[in-house]
Amino acid sequence: MISIERSLDTPRWQRVALPFMSLVLAAIISGLVLAASGHDPIATYRQIYAASFTSPGALTSTFVYATPLLFTGLCVAVAFRMRVWNIGGEGQLYMGAIGASGAGLLLGGLPQPLLIPVMIVAGVAFGALWAMIPGLLRAYLQTNEILVSLMLNYVAGLIMYFLIYDSQSFWRDLTSPTALVFPTGKTLSASATWPGVVIGSFTLPMGFLVGVGFAVLLFVLVRNTRFGFEMRVMGDSPSAATYAGMRTRRIILAVMALSGGIAGLGGASQIGDFGHVLDPRGLQQAQYGYTGIVVAALALYNPLAVVVVSILIGALTNAGFALQGPSFPAGLVGTMEGIILFSVLGGEILGRYRIRIGSQLRVAPADAEADAGR
Amino acid sequence: MNTDLIVAIVVSAIAYGTPLVLAGLGELLTERSGVLNLGVEGMMLMGAVTGFFVSQQLGGPGWAVLIVAMIVAAGAGGLMALIHAFLSITVRVNQIVSGLALTIFAGAVGLSSYVGQVWGIGGQHGLHQLNRVDLLGLGELPVVGPILFDQDPFVYLSWGLVVLVAWYLYRTRFGLYLRAVGESPRSADAMGINVTRYRYVHTVVGGALAGLGGAYFTLAIAPIWTDGLTAGAGWIAIALVIFAFWRPDVLLIGAYLFGALSSLGFTLQAHGVQMPSEFFSSLPYLMTVVVLAGASTTLARRRIGTPASLGVPYAREEG
Numbered sequence A: 001m002i003s004i005e006r007s008l009d010t011p012r013w014q015r016v017a018l019p020f021m022s023l024v025l026a027a028i029i030s031g032l033v034l035a036a037s038g039h040d041p042i043a044t045y046r047q048i049y050a051a052s053f054t055s056p057g058a059l060t061s062t063f064v065y066a067t068p069l070l071f072t073g074l075c076v077a078v079a080f081r082m083r084v085w086n087i088g089g090e091g092q093l094y095m096g097a098i099g100a101s102g103a104g105l106l107l108g109g110l111p112q113p114l115l116i117p118v119m120i121v122a123g124v125a126f127g128a129l130w131a132m133i134p135g136l137l138r139a140y141l142q143t144n145e146i147l148v149s150l151m152l153n154y155v156a157g158l159i160m161y162f163l164i165y166d167s168q169s170f171w172r173d174l175t176s177p178t179a180l181v182f183p184t185g186k187t188l189s190a191s192a193t194w195p196g197v198v199i200g201s202f203t204l205p206m207g208f209l210v211g212v213g214f215a216v217l218l219f220v221l222v223r224n225t226r227f228g229f230e231m232r233v234m235g236d237s238p239s240a241a242t243y244a245g246m247r248t249r250r251i252i253l254a255v256m257a258l259s260g261g262i263a264g265l266g267g268a269s270q271i272g273d274f275g276h277v278l279d280p281r282g283l284q285q286a287q288y289g290y291t292g293i294v295v296a297a298l299a300l301y302n303p304l305a306v307v308v309v310s311i312l313i314g315a316l317t318n319a320g321f322a323l324q325g326p327s328f329p330a331g332l333v334g335t336m337e338g339i340i341l342f343s344v345l346g347g348e349i350l351g352r353y354r355i356r357i358g359s360q361l362r363v364a365p366a367d368a369e370a371d372a373g374r
Numbered sequence B: 001m002n003t004d005l006i007v008a009i010v011v012s013a014i015a016y017g018t019p020l021v022l023a024g025l026g027e028l029l030t031e032r033s034g035v036l037n038l039g040v041e042g043m044m045l046m047g048a049v050t051g052f053f054v055s056q057q058l059g060g061p062g063w064a065v066l067i068v069a070m071i072v073a074a075g076a077g078g079l080m081a082l083i084h085a086f087l088s089i090t091v092r093v094n095q096i097v098s099g100l101a102l103t104i105f106a107g108a109v110g111l112s113s114y115v116g117q118v119w120g121i122g123g124q125h126g127l128h129q130l131n132r133v134d135l136l137g138l139g140e141l142p143v144v145g146p147i148l149f150d151q152d153p154f155v156y157l158s159w160g161l162v163v164l165v166a167w168y169l170y171r172t173r174f175g176l177y178l179r180a181v182g183e184s185p186r187s188a189d190a191m192g193i194n195v196t197r198y199r200y201v202h203t204v205v206g207g208a209l210a211g212l213g214g215a216y217f218t219l220a221i222a223p224i225w226t227d228g229l230t231a232g233a234g235w236i237a238i239a240l241v242i243f244a245f246w247r248p249d250v251l252l253i254g255a256y257l258f259g260a261l262s263s264l265g266f267t268l269q270a271h272g273v274q275m276p277s278e279f280f281s282s283l284p285y286l287m288t289v290v291v292l293a294g295a296s297t298t299l300a301r302r303r304i305g306t307p308a309s310l311g312v313p314y315a316r317e318e319g
Helices: A012-036 A041-054 A058-081 A089-106 A112-141 A145-165 A177-181 A206-224 A226-236 A238-243 A248-275 A280-286 A288-298 A303-323 A331-352 B003-032 B040-057 B062-090 B095-106 B111-118 B144-149 B153-171 B173-183 B185-190 B195-221 B233-243 B248-270 B277-302
Strands: A002-006 A197-199 A202-204 A353-357
Touching: A012 A041, A012 A288, A012 A331, A041 A058, A041 A303, A058 A089, A058 A202, A058 A206, A058 A226, A058 A248, A058 A288, A058 A303, A089 A112, A089 A145, A089 A248, A089 A280, A089 A288, A112 A145, A112 A248, A112 B277, A145 A280, A145 B233, A145 B277, A202 A206, A206 A226, A206 A248, A206 A303, A226 A238, A226 A248, A238 A248, A248 A280, A248 A288, A280 A288, A288 A303, A288 A331, A288 B095, A303 A331, A331 B062, A331 B095, A331 B111, B003 B040, B003 B144, B003 B153, B003 B173, B003 B195, B003 B233, B003 B248, B040 B062, B040 B095, B040 B111, B040 B195, B040 B233, B062 B095, B062 B195, B095 B111, B153 B173, B153 B195, B153 B248, B173 B185, B173 B195, B185 B195, B195 B233, B233 B248, B233 B277, B248 B277
Parallel strands: none
Antiparallel strands: A002 A353, A197 A202
């Protein structure tokens, strides 16, 4: 007798193979979309590959996009793994950028080795505080954190606009006559620039290295500490965590702060590594926060895998901006990212079920329902 | 305060609230079946872009073009919802992530932007726009005239839909079954109700209504297409469903409150009130946060209306 049944655990090879199979599936579906709209899929994929890896300077600019995605990917990975649905990475990144640029401008006279940590702390603090709004509401009132964190993305974007375009704020450049007509932010001093690692013609941003450090820390934190154990229990079964006497409110708040802080650090890196100025349009255009969801899902919410996936999706995003034009419409990359996410989700069925030939003996675990989501 | 200003605020509240009514009703039906669809923003944008495209391409009398455009927009929304239905009902993946995926796929920098550019409709001025219909010639009445009897057909349609959905939910057998599916799919299944079919139908209908809501932006509010023009209306519609305790009548009132907030900035500035525009723009978002927090305190105490199986996939052989 042949039957399809739930597998009790996913074999390790499947966990590794799933993202790759999803990418192949996504490439096929995206190819169909491209063909349907009159583009040659193979030629387009060649263009994307060249624009993200092989053209002169391509790899450097791939890392320009991979760096923020590494942070927003970690932000989503750490929260979603615990079933805290923080989709406010976008706004928390803006707030981190506001905090880090504010600190950089205020203390511009400090020497570089002091100023950079100050900017990092400011970015983390602003991002974490912004994430505390949905965090506190969720922890104490059971308010839906998805909607609250998302609404605050729009508010954070408007705060940035207000600071640069609609007020005489500290962040805005009010000295030159052109800046009064075309508002821009104040440029940070040279000591606020984060030094990248230059290897030949390739520059690795400092922020990316900081992000890798954070990914390793998170991996260890979740796997090897008591706090990480509590987080995992809460993610798998909130009621078990309550019965075990864990302080679930505190865990929710900690996860939110951690998640928001990492996104805020991404904002600090945007200022220190790349922009050196608070640029609302530039920050908003890329939608790093939302793309972080794609990164985290493709990495199956594993912090170390986020590092690799961020480079991959960073390459795709980079190609999107580099090739943008009539033959490569702006929405194409977002569409492809959506298809990748769908493929990862659809691929889950392969990991969760198996075809069994023989007698049906094994029984599904009782909490299968609660587990079905991951 | 003078009456003109109040009438102006109410009229624009209705204009900006109508897409929220349509998309909110759709999400309400979907959630009543136990499916949470966070892809409303993406479905609305697909409705907006396809509706506008069709209205630009078709020839013929304006009313016929607009009706076809509305049907196509609803179809586009329904088609998007079908993806979510397949993933969340058949494959039984996490509904939150699947809905987010739908918004990323179809959203402001996704498919809606892509097709808008492929079709080359960005920057075009719309050829057709829904006009107000003076109902029974009562539009000239003071105060109630402009509010009740001088609206565009979409608004009348949305009022009709609110009544229809309320009747369907509380007065028909299908509505009773739908609520049963949302509360306890296992019991509904035991009663012989086809849970999968109910969830599919209401998810797709929900998507169609979201598509219509999106089309209201491009066919009625302002006949142009720009990427991401719904600016979070889809998310506010999801919040409204919670705020309305899953009841269509409360949803209508809530939608107009948010409509008033969304348009308050324009209305007050037109009447000479000076404030930073960012402040007014952020009001609907901040209000959503406040309202959600308020609704959750009541909810936590009494649990009004939340379909018990919301967000939980149903599998007959498990559990």
